[in-house]
Amino acid sequence: xxxxxxxxxxxxxxxxxxxxxxxxxxxxxxxxxxxxxxxxxxxxxxxxxxxxxxxxxxxxxxxxxxxxxxxxxxxx
Amino acid sequence: xxxxxxxxxxxxxxxxxxxxxxxxxxxxxxxxxxxxxxxxxxxxxxxxxxxxxxxxxxxxxxxxxxxxxxxxxxxx
Numbered sequence: 001x002x003x004x005x006x007x008x009x010x011x012x013x014x015x016x017x018x019x020x021x022x023x024x025x026x027x028x029x030x031x032x033x034x035x036x037x038x039x040x041x042x043x044x045x046x047x048x049x050x051x052x053x054x055x056x057x058x059x060x061x062x063x064x065x066x067x068x069x070x071x072x073x074x075x076x
Numbered sequence: 077x078x079x080x081x082x083x084x085x086x087x088x089x090x091x092x093x094x095x096x097x098x099x100x101x102x103x104x105x106x107x108x109x110x111x112x113x114x115x116x117x118x119x120x121x122x123x124x125x126x127x128x129x130x131x132x133x134x135x136x137x138x139x140x141x142x143x144x145x146x147x148x149x150x151x152x
C-alpha cells in the first residue's frame with residue numbers, strides 16, 4: 001500500500017513510490033500536478049487484474065518512457 | 077460533454093477531444109493506454125473548479141508539453 005486512503009485528505013496522496021518496472025501491468029496512469037496540498041507531482045498507476053493502485057517515481061527513467069509510449073498510442 | 081457515461085461500457089471513453097489549450101485549468105490527467113476496448117490511447121483531464129472531465133487530443137502539441145511539465149514537477 002503506497003497510497004493514503006481515498007478522501008479529502010489535504011496532503012500528498014503518495015507515501016512511497018514503486019521504482020521497479022511495472023509497465024506491462026499498467027491499466028491507467030493518473031498525473032496530479034503540484035498543488036496547494038502537495039508540492040510534488042504525483043503519478044498513480046492502476047494495475048490490470050485487481051486494480052491495485054501504486055505510486056510511481058517521476059524520476060525513474062522507465063516511468064517517463066512508459067508515459068511517452070502511451071502518448072505515442074502504444075501499449076506500455 | 078466529450079465522454080460517454082461512466083460505467084462498464086466496453087468501448088472508447090472519448091467521443092470527441094478538446095484541442096484548445098487548457099493547461100492552466102488542469103487538476104489531474106488520466107492516461108488510458110490502448111486496450112481491447114479501445115485501440116487508441118485516451119487522455120482525460122479533470123478540470124479545477126467543478127471537476128469537469130474532458131478528453132484531450134494526444135496529437136495536440138500542447139498536450140504533450142503539459143504532460144512533460146507535470147512530469148518535471150511543474151504546474152501545467
